[in-house]
Amino acid sequence: MDRLRSILSGENRRDYLKVEAYKYLGTGSLLMLLIALAGVYLSPLLYMGSTALKSEAQLADPDDPILPQTPKLYHYTSDETQTFRYTWRHAENFEYEGQELPVYEVISQGKIYKYALIEDRGESGLFIDTEDPDAGPIEVDTAPSSLKASMAREQLEVTLYTVEVDGANKIMGLVDELNDGSTLWMDPENVSADPIRLPITKDEAKLVRDEQDLTLYNVPIDGETRELALLETTRNGATFVDPDTNELIKVDERVRGLDPVYEFEIHPENFKTAVDTINYPRLFMNTSIVALVGALGAMVSATLVAYGFTRFNIPYANLLFMILLATIMLPQQVTQIPTYILFRKLGWVGTLAPLIVPHFFGNAYNVFLLRQYMMGIPLELDEAARVDGANPLQILWHVIIPAARPALVAVYLFHFLFAWNEFQQALIYIGGNEKNQVLAVGLQRFSQIYSSQQNLMMAAGVLTMLIPLIVFFLAQRIFMQGVVITGVEK
Known part of the structure; x- marks a missing residue:
């Protein structure tokens, strides 16, 4: 207690607080640096996910925010009504002594006169001259039915309304209100047609206003x-x-x-478009078969080979192991053509077999990982199992495999991710067979079709890498342990 008081008093107290401040400052700075590095490392993934949820309109925005956002809109309705300029051609009428008389064109002495019909007498008619009504009635020895009605033209600024026509709402222009309460309407989409009469009043129609x-x-x-x-x-x-x-x-x-x-504003429908276009369920099933079965074959074969190198006295074992590791240096392009010829003669081209079967014959990376791990398992466990009467296979199953479980899971997961993302071999052997294609090849074809639609390309990419991401985040500890054991990354 006295020592604590001495630390927190005088100069000692200032020194203690200074050390603590430096410690927290250093820890905080390191944490901020790690967060910044993680943000930089994950930025491509975040950009892919954000773009996959955008629409084409959002991508076309010059500002193009990083997140899937769209400009906020306001639906504006103007106080002004919409109008339409209309030339109304209709039969001309003339008002005479309180009556509306129809006007006809009458040819007399080579001139055309506009006469309003007062009385139709069959073979003749009693008319009034519209230009000189004070002259009195004029009898014309021509049947009014054979005369041409005089047409008037009016330049109208008609107001547009929404009215019901034949059971559907339609925008029409109000031409005239008739005395019987009905109205006359014109169709702005067919101005040459005659106005139609509707049994409604103007108040029963809805004004059309500027909306945007x-x-x-x-x-x-x-x-x-x-x-x-x-x-x-x-x-x-x-x-x-x-x-x-x-x-x-x-x-x-x-x-x-x-x-x-x-x-x-997000657009998850991009994923549906990608799923429907590339036949995602079929590609997912093919890829899962290749990755799961191939990873199982790689793990089993590497386990048997590593067990032989660590537990049996094989002549020239070290030399054989070095030759095995030397195959890592052999470029894949060197063996590509003879391997393809072999698979073609076997009739496997176009099937999933070339992507699965070769992994059942061991891999130098996996053998190296398991050999190094099994060498750390005490031989005393094998001796104890032999004393109990176990044979080599029983020792492998009951002793080695349980002890090497972390390394086995790491090998399985490493190969699973490798097979899931494999593109070159899948393109060579099954690229032309759409029934057996895998996700990597399907994504490449999808990118060719929708090369101008970045959001759909990113959506397909997210769907393809979804399973590897889930596996990686759920098995981080095993991945790190596998990397530490081998010192290499597949």
């Missing part, structure tokens, strides 16, 4: 930043809409210098 989705921006106004929707840009500024009040606000600032308001 506007992008929200962070706009600095009077020392504060507000979220405003961009309506239009001008040469020296822009006009915004306040989403809360629908008020128009003019700002003397260029839009290019403003930041859009983004909202989080």
